[in-house]
Structure formats: C-alpha cells, structure tokens
Amino acid sequence: MLRFLVRRLIVALLVAATVMTLAFILTRLSGDLATAIAGPNATQADVDAVRKAYGLDRPLVTQFFDWVGNATMGNLGESFFFKKRVSELIGERMPVTLTLGLTGLVIALLVSLPLGILAAVRENTSLDRAVQVVAVLGQAMPSFWLGLLLMIVFGLKLGWLPISGTDSWQSYIMPGVVLAFSAIPALTRLTRAGMIQAMGSDYIRTARAKGLSRASILLKHALRNAAIPVVAIAAVQLGFMLGGSIVIEQVFALHGVGFLAWESIAKNDFPVVQAVVLVLAVIYVGLTMLADVMNAVLDPRLRGA
Amino acid sequence: MKRGFRNVATWLGALIIGVAAFCAIFAPLLVPHDPFAQDLGKRLLVPFWMEGSDPQHVLGTDQLGRDYLSRLIWGCRISMLIGVTVSIVSGLIGITIGVLGGFLGGRVDDAVLFAITTRLAIPVVLVALAVVGLLGSSMPLLVITLGLLLWDRFAVVARSTTMQVRNLDFVAAAWCAGSSRFRILTREVLPNIASHLVVVATLEIALAILLEAALSFLGLGVPPPLPSWGLMIAEAKDYMFFSPWVIVIPGVALFVLVLGINLLGDGLRDLFGARSA
Numbered sequence: 001m002l003r004f005l006v007r008r009l010i011v012a013l014l015v016a017a018t019v020m021t022l023a024f025i026l027t028r029l030s031g032d033l034a035t036a037i038a039g040p041n042a043t044q045a046d047v048d049a050v051r052k053a054y055g056l057d058r059p060l061v062t063q064f065f066d067w068v069g070n071a072t073m074g075n076l077g078e079s080f081f082f083k084k085r086v087s088e089l090i091g092e093r094m095p096v097t098l099t100l101g102l103t104g105l106v107i108a109l110l111v112s113l114p115l116g117i118l119a120a121v122r123e124n125t126s127l128d129r130a131v132q133v134v135a136v137l138g139q140a141m142p143s144f145w146l147g148l149l150l151m152i153v154f155g156l157k158l159g160w161l162p163i164s165g166t167d168s169w170q171s172y173i174m175p176g177v178v179l180a181f182s183a184i185p186a187l188t189r190l191t192r193a194g195m196i197q198a199m200g201s202d203y204i205r206t207a208r209a210k211g212l213s214r215a216s217i218l219l220k221h222a223l224r225n226a227a228i229p230v231v232a233i234a235a236v237q238l239g240f241m242l243g244g245s246i247v248i249e250q251v252f253a254l255h256g257v258g259f260l261a262w263e264s265i266a267k268n269d270f271p272v273v274q275a276v277v278l279v280l281a282v283i284y285v286g287l288t289m290l291a292d293v294m295n296a297v298l299d300p301r302l303r304g305a
Numbered sequence: 306m307k308r309g310f311r312n313v314a315t316w317l318g319a320l321i322i323g324v325a326a327f328c329a330i331f332a333p334l335l336v337p338h339d340p341f342a343q344d345l346g347k348r349l350l351v352p353f354w355m356e357g358s359d360p361q362h363v364l365g366t367d368q369l370g371r372d373y374l375s376r377l378i379w380g381c382r383i384s385m386l387i388g389v390t391v392s393i394v395s396g397l398i399g400i401t402i403g404v405l406g407g408f409l410g411g412r413v414d415d416a417v418l419f420a421i422t423t424r425l426a427i428p429v430v431l432v433a434l435a436v437v438g439l440l441g442s443s444m445p446l447l448v449i450t451l452g453l454l455l456w457d458r459f460a461v462v463a464r465s466t467t468m469q470v471r472n473l474d475f476v477a478a479a480w481c482a483g484s485s486r487f488r489i490l491t492r493e494v495l496p497n498i499a500s501h502l503v504v505v506a507t508l509e510i511a512l513a514i515l516l517e518a519a520l521s522f523l524g525l526g527v528p529p530p531l532p533s534w535g536l537m538i539a540e541a542k543d544y545m546f547f548s549p550w551v552i553v554i555p556g557v558a559l560f561v562l563v564l565g566i567n568l569l570g571d572g573l574r575d576l577f578g579a580r581s582a
Contacts, residue, residue, distance in 0.1 A: 011422065018423045026432060029439050136314075136571065140564035142515055144522050145538060145556035152549050243428030247519050261431055262523065265438035273435050281426040288425075 001296070008292055012285045019281040020071060024064055026277065027270035054080065071278060077271035081264070086275045090257060097256035100249070101242045103172045104179030105234060112184045113230070116191025117223065123196055131192070135185040143244070147178045147251040164253035175252045179245060183237040190233055194226030201225075228298050232291040239284035315572025321565025328378050329385035336375035338362070340532050344370035352550055364554055367537070368544060376532035377558055383533050384514045384562060387448060391513035392506050394452025399459025400502060406460070407467030408490060417464060424457045430519065437525040447526055451513055462505050466498040473497075500577040507570030511563045518559055534559045 034051040035042070042050075051057045055066070070077065076086035119131035154174060155163035162171050198204060199222050207217045246258030253259075257276055264272035328335060344366070351358050352365040352373070359365075364373040406417025436450045470476065471494070479493050518535030520526030527533035529540070534555040541551035 011419070014419065015423045015426050019426055022423075022427065026435055027439070029436060136567060137564065140511070140560050140567055142518055142535075142556065142559050142563070144519055144535075145552065145559065148538070148542065148545060148552050149556070152545060152552075156546050244430055246428075246430050246434070247523065250523055258431070262434065265435050265525070268439075270439075277428060277431055277435070280428045280431065284426045284428075 004296055005293065008289050012289050015285050016278075016282055017068075020068055020278055021064075023274040023277040023281075024067055027274045028060065067274070071275075076275040076278075079264070079269055079272050081267045081269045081272075086271050089260060089272065090275060090279055093255060093257045093260045096254050097242060097245055097249070097258060099172055100175055100179060100245050100254060100256060101238055103176030104183070104241050104245075105238050107176050107180035108183040108187055108237070109230075109234060111180065112187035113191055113223075113227075115184075116188045116230075117195055117218065119188070119192045120195030120199065120226075121218065128192075131188065135188050138181055139185040141181055143178050143182055144247050144251050146181060147174065147248060150174045150178065151252075171252075171254070175245075175248050175254060178248050178251075179241050182244060183234075183241060187230060187234065187237065190230050191226060194229055195222055198222040198225045228295065232295050235287045235291040235294070236284075239287040242283060243280050311572060311575055314568045315576075318565045318568025318570075318572060321561060322569055325381055325385060325562050325565065329382040332378050332382040336372075336378050338372035338375045340371060340375040340379040341530055342371060346370065349544060349548060349551070351548070352554065355550070365550065367541060367551065371532075373554060376537060377534075377555060380532045380534045380537060380555065381558065381562070383444075383527060383531060384517065384559070387444070387451075387517045387527075388510035388514040388566075390448045391451040391455060391517075392509045394448060395454075395456040395509060395513075396459050396502070396506055398452065399456030400463045402456075403460035403463025404467045404490060404494060404498075407464040408471055408494060410468075414464075417460065421457055421460050421464075424454075427454070429454045429516070433516070433520055434523060434525045437520065442525055442528040444527060444531075447517065447520070451516060455509055455513060455516075458505050458509060459502065462501050463498060466501045467494055470494050470497045500573075504570055504574045504577065507566055507573065511566040511570070514559070514566070515563055 034047050034054070034056050048057075055063065058066075067077070074087060076090070078084065079086050079089055082089055115131050115134070119128045122128050151163050151174065154161045161174055162168065164171075204217060204222055207221050212221075242257075245256065246261055248254070249256045249258040250262055257279070261273060261276040263269075264276070347359070347362070347366050347370040348368055350362050350366040350370075353360075353363050362372050362374070364377060366373055367376065402417050402420060406414040433447075433450050433454060437446060440446055476489060476493050479489050484492070517526055517533065518538075521533040521535030522539045524539060527536055529536060537555040538552050541555070545552045
C-alpha cells in the first residue's frame, strides 16, 4: 500500500511540474508581453520601464526558474492589474468557485444516484430508456445556453431566483444546476451499470435467499458496492467542474477564480493566468489521487496497478 | 424492442447530421440573404411564429438587422468545419501516440500514459481562452488550440484497443511473414481498431462544437462578424429578456446538432459492439 501511495505521489508531482512548465510557455506565446502591458499609446521608454519593472528584461531561462522556484514555495507572483499578490487574489476568489463546484456536485449526485438506481432496477423497461434519453439530452446541452434559459425562466418570468451575483445562497442554485448538468449523464450511466452488475452478483442472491426486504437489498448491499466507482469518479468530476466553471461564472457574474482568469486574460495579466492554470491543475491532480487512493483502499486488487 | 428503439435514435442522429452537413456544404447557395448584410431599419424582427413577422425574414433579424436564418445556416457551416477539423487534428495526435504506446509498451507506454495524465490535468476551457486571448482570435488558431487539447480520448481508446489487437493471431502471422513494424501498424493494427476510433471521433466532434460555442460566447473564439452560434448567443444576450427567441434559436440549433452527433455515435458504438470504448 505504501509503495502504491509513493508511486502515485511521484506521478502527481511530475504532472504538476509539467503543467508548471506548460503554463509558463503558454503565457509567453504572444512574444513581447511588455508591449501588451504598456498599452497601445506607450512610448519605447514606457515599454522599457515596464520590461524592467516586471523583470521581463531577464533571460527566459532565469524567468522560468524564478517562477518555478517561487511557485513551489507558494509565491505565485504579483498581479499587474490588481497590484496584489496572486495567491491572495486567488484565495479571495476561491470560496466562490469551491462553493459553486460543491453545489454542482451535490446536485449531480442527488439526481444521478436515484436515476441510475431506478434505471438499473427497471432494466430494459420504458423507465430505463427514459433515464437514458435524459442522459443523452443532458450531454448535448450547451451549459452557457442552459444558464441563460434558466435566467429567463426562473429569474425573470417567475422571479424565484436572483439572476446574478453572490449575495445569498439562492444565487448558487441556478449556476449549481447548470454545472451539475455536465456531470449528470456520466454519473447516471455509471450508477446504472454498477447497480446492474451488483444486482447480478452472488451476495445479492444470498441476501435475497435470506429473505431481506427489497429496500434493504438495494440500498444496503447493492448500492454500497455500486457507489465505490461513482464516488471516485465524482471526485474527478469535481476537478473538471472547477475547470469548467469559468463559463458559468461568466454567465452568472459570480466573481470566482474562473471569472478572475477571464478578466486577467482580457487584461494581459499573465502572472494571474499562469497561476490559475497551475492551481486548477494541482487541485485536479489532488482529486484524482484521492480517487485512486479511495479505490485502492476499498478494493485491494487495484493496488498492484 | 430495445434494438428498435436504438435504431430509431441512430437514424434520427444520422438524419440530423445529414441535414447539417447539407447546410454546411451548400450554405452559400441556401442562404436567403447575405448573412453579413446589416439593415438598421429592420432590427430585431420577430420570427414567423410570432405576431408581426416579416415573410422576408422567416426567423427574424438580429440587433443589426442581419437575417437570422441566413446566419444560422452559415453558423452550421462554422460549427461543422470546426468540429471536423479539430477532430482530425486531435485524432492524428491521439491515435499516433495511443497506438505507439499500446504497440511498443514499456518505456514508451509509460511516457504515453504520463502525457495522457498531464493532459487531463490541464483545464481545457481556461487554456484555450488564454491562447486565443494572447494571440488574437481566428479560426485556424482555434482549431489548432482545440486539436492540441482534445486528443486524450483518442489516445486512451487507441492505446487500449491496440493492446488487445497486438497479441492476436493475425498479427503474429504477419510477423512470421516478415512484415515490417510499420506495415503491421498500418495494415494489421489500424484497420482493426478503426471502428472504435470512429466512435471516438463522433464524440470529439460534438465536444469540439460545444467548446467552440462556449469560447465564442465568452468572446474568445470565432471572431465577429462570423455567425458562430455561440457568438450569436453572446451578441443577442443583451436582448434576451425582452425577446427570448434571439437566444433560443441558435441555442436550439446547437443543442440539436450535438444531440444528433451523440445519437449517431452511441448507435455506432452499439453496432460495432464496443461497449467500453
């Protein structure tokens, strides 16, 4: 078990290091950042001043090792636009994004677990097919468009929910639902497949033979086993959701990390952009590692892999 | 019973894609008006199902008086073009490294697995936005960026299916017959994993279309005045509370096209019997 953990940790660190390098390359793609930061009306002297002030006059290699060294120590640099430490900025915005991501995940699980179980229990009936149709429809739904439709219906016509902002917990309902939509199809399919497999296994036959009630068999015996992969995938899905929340934060004007990244891209504020890419990647790597470890703890056969 | 239901869904998907492909290819002949021509005297005309519509403009006009139906047809061309080209770029990358990893195994496979893991850790939307934001929006840049980001599923499927095929008898027979490694890869392995890759390709086209729409919606995808559906929704957003149809029409088009591609993909998967692809 220890060997498995160490190996996973090494891979995770290597991935983080690679993403760190890619994030650096990404923000240098445009060539001369100083010109972009100084703006269209800047003189050559202004550009030179900017270049000096932000350390852009140093060789790329020096800049790179500077970024890697500082980022490893938790120092993500300073924002050009906000004139603040990037780690502080991200720290301020992260609660909004995390709340949104967790709301989305909870809604996704609340919808897909019952749907998946229902479809599995009534396998090959019209109910099962209806659930699968819902999954296919959900997969094709453009999230930003769904967000706008919900705003029109529940925000404007019915007036039930706030259209934008983060003033109250109700503000997270619509964005949460939209975000959940991206995870529901996969989670529903996985729950269904897991339940069908579990229901066909020997221990369920034993439970039936003992005369246990249907609810007890379903929830206590089958679901517990079917839920293992679902929980693991849910962790990975949360990582995807945090990455994808940039679109939804923009639609609902939620000032989270995604919104910050979008603003920073528009303003050529590259220390923020490369830091957000890195932070989101590290969170994702952490979550997948958590999922792998969880799987390994629950199913010892996976530890050799 | 179930087969029949599946078949209907697959045919529906094929029909949707057929119509979309027709619109995409013949868009210049099909559009009733110039999709770029503005007419400020005819702004935000309502579509045919509403009171006071103009028979000249079946789906109404946008905030600059451009014919909505023409822009919708032209947008289909953009969506299909991006979906297919992105899928070709990502397919070339993903299939190459996936097949190499699965076929050669060992260190090469470790490297391939690491590349896939790293790719999955990168937030796609954010990186695509950053690239387009830094380099300026254009169709070729968008296609290359998305292609470089979306090869993971191709690689995963190509790798696992190649591993299954690698040890089959006909590959052993080809080795014995003295075939070169390259010949075995292109003549024996690739044709036998092609069906799985076609399924992945359909799903990737759908994903690329959705992503392009999202990026264009955020203002960092296809440059205006090109009528990308995502851009149409973004431009119409300010008017959606007064006239919801301006975002409903391009949104429904996007939804139906992606649905059609997914339905066909699911149908093909069942047809090829590749359950886990």
